[in-house]
Amino acid sequence: MTKTTNNLDSCEAFAQLTALQPVGNLATLLTPQRVATAQVAMDDGMWFNYAAKAVDEPILQALQQLADEQQVVSQYRQLLDGAVMNGSEQRMVLHHLTRGQLGADVVHGGTSLRDFYQQQLDRIAAFCVQVHNGEVRGGSGERFTRVCQIGIGGSDLGPRAMYLALAHGQRSQKQLKLEASFISNVDPDDAGQVLAELPLSRTLFILVSKSGTTQETLTNESLVREALRSQELDPARHMVAVTSETSPLAQSKGFLTSFYMDDFVGGRFSSTSAVGAAVLMLAFGETVVKEFLAGAHQQDCLALNPNVDENPALLDALIGVYERNVLGYPATAVLPYSQALSRFPAHLQQLDMESNGKSVNRQGQAVRYATGPVVFGEAGTNGQHSFYQLLHQGTDRIPLQFIGFLREQGGSDRVIQGSTSQQKLNANLMAQIVAFAKGRRHKEANKVFVGQRPSSLIYAAQLTPRVLGSLLAHFENKVMFQGFLWNINSFDQEGVQLGKMLTQQVLGGRVEDDALDAYCRLFQS
Incomplete structure (x- = not known):
């Protein structure tokens, strides 16, 4: 690891950043020209737009200097080359390697780990073809029509969010191969409700536990096996495992087969590993998953650019640090204007808060500055009728991250009252950005909107598998960069x-x- 692992508050560039005059009026800053130009290309017509963020050119220059001083891109390169970036557990951090190689060969125990990850993807793909073709069937001899993942934390939130993001689009194109469900909570009502709705004789279960000892997951496994036996079905013909090669689940006779992960891919970063690939490939097929992984890999490539005006994840990370550590904002809201991304904020909540909710640096010393913010969110326009009141008129200023798309996934939108539903959705999105930034004067105090609420916007033509992969990797890399800037371990x-x-x-x-x-x-x- 780089020897330069300075705390944020010891950086010369951070001192210069804090000495700069903050943007006085976001409403004045938000001009038509800025809306059109204050953005960074991501992938295939996808953009990160920061026009409504309270950062001007001097602040952006200071943020570039901060990134350079903390050597964040250099640290990222070391991570890609297999350096031990998770110091407390003495582990490499290799989730980027699950979707493509960008650094040196990473070899562990005589095995190329890129080859290992690819081998698992290939094994999953071959198994999925057998399931889809009806070569692998359940205990009753029926073809599988459903898949259900049993896992918790990173074994649930990411894969569930990714599945929901693509399911409607694939279903509308008649490309959905298996409907998917998820069981996570140890609350018996969770498993009970899901099992009551499943045709068990036609359901394939995926048990996900790296250690093979996760309490909640193993408890739910027992409930599932009991439910299968109650219908005289052999559980071993209805279950596969995703686990480590050294866990008690590996090579167990209680499963059709097992797919493997390792300790170098953390749960919250595992959607592009076997943890996410198994359920996504069973649901959508190999082609969709390859596109998803390609989108993630493209963002990983962009994240290597040291120039913040060409590196959307780094720029997003730096602005977030400025808002947290200079402007003092305690939280951030993720607001996707897409019902398909309804569980994406929940995934980002774990990704960000579990990674950067730390109060000691990488040397185990207490830090004297704020680190990760509270992250929450909801799909628009639902959130507008829930917590936007506080966002607009509350006493805390909370930065916002909007996500939007020009077109819907399903192709079934119709004109109603002079506009389509998608047009109404996007009209709400655009209106909210401007309302948060500019506010409104009014003679009645309770109708005054102070404005000055900063926001960013990620937008693309449509939520496709590739765009979803790009979106996921953008936020993963943003969290990584912020951890480097704060000098904390984002990976335990x-x-x-x-x-x-x-x-x-x-x-x-x-x-x-x-x-x-x-x-x-x-x-x-």
Whole structure:
């Protein structure tokens, strides 16, 4: 790893950034020319537009200097070459390698890991062809028509969000091969509801657990196996596993087959690994998944450019750091104006908050500045009728990230009351950006909109598999760059461990904390 791993507040460029005069009036800054030019190309007609962000040329120049001083692109190159970037766990970070090679060959235990990831994709593709052709069938001899993924955290949020993003478009084109469902929560009502709606004799289940010991996942596996047996179906003919080669699930006779991942791809970064590929390929086929991976790889390529005006993920990351650490904004909202992306904010919530919700640097020392923001969001226009009130007139200024598309996926839009539904959707999107930035004066105080609410916009012609891959990788790389800028480890997640440990005490009847014991008594039946 680079020796230059300075804390943000020790950077000369950060001191210069904080000394600059902030943009005084976002409404004045947001001119027609700026709307047309303040944007960076992403991929195939896809753009990152930052016209409504409160950054002018001096601020952008200081952000470039900050990126250079922190050597963020250099650190990214080292990551691609297989450097140990997850220092607390002494692991490489290789999710980029699951969708293509950009650096040196990464070899571990005598095996090329790019070859390993590609081999797993090829094995999944071959298995999916057998399922789609009816060569692999369930215990009753029926063809599979449904797939259900059992997993939690990164084994659920990303793959579920990606599936939902593409399902309607593929269904409308009559290209959907298997409908997909997901079970994640250990709450028995989650599994119970999903299982009640599935034709079990025609459902293939994917159990996803890297360690093979995840409590919630194994509990739900037992519920699924019990449900299958209750219909006299052999669970081993209805389940596949996605796990590590060293887990208890590997090579188990209780599965049709197993596909593998490793410790170098974190759960929240695993949508382009076997974790996401298995369910997506079963649902959509190999061609769609290849396009999805190609879009992600293209963004990874763009992220290597050291110039912020040609690197959308880096620019997005830098503006976010400026808003968090100079302007003091505590949160950010992700607002996709696409119902297909309804679960994308939930995925980004884990991606960002689990990665950058850290208070110590990579040397284990406490940092004296804010790191990752609170991330939340909802698909438009639903959010407008929910939490936009606070965004517009609340006491906190919350930066916004809009996502929009010129056309719908399904091709079934119609003119109603003089405009199509997609036109109405995009009219709302554009109106919100301007309303947040410019606000409104009014003689009645409760009708005043102060404005000065900054936002960015990612837009493309249509949400395709390639565009979805680009969108995913953009945010993954944004989070990575922000971690480098803050000098924190974005790739471990110790914050989830303490609760797990105390949970095991409760379940094992060995509670050591008096307060925890008191809560246990509240739930005794």
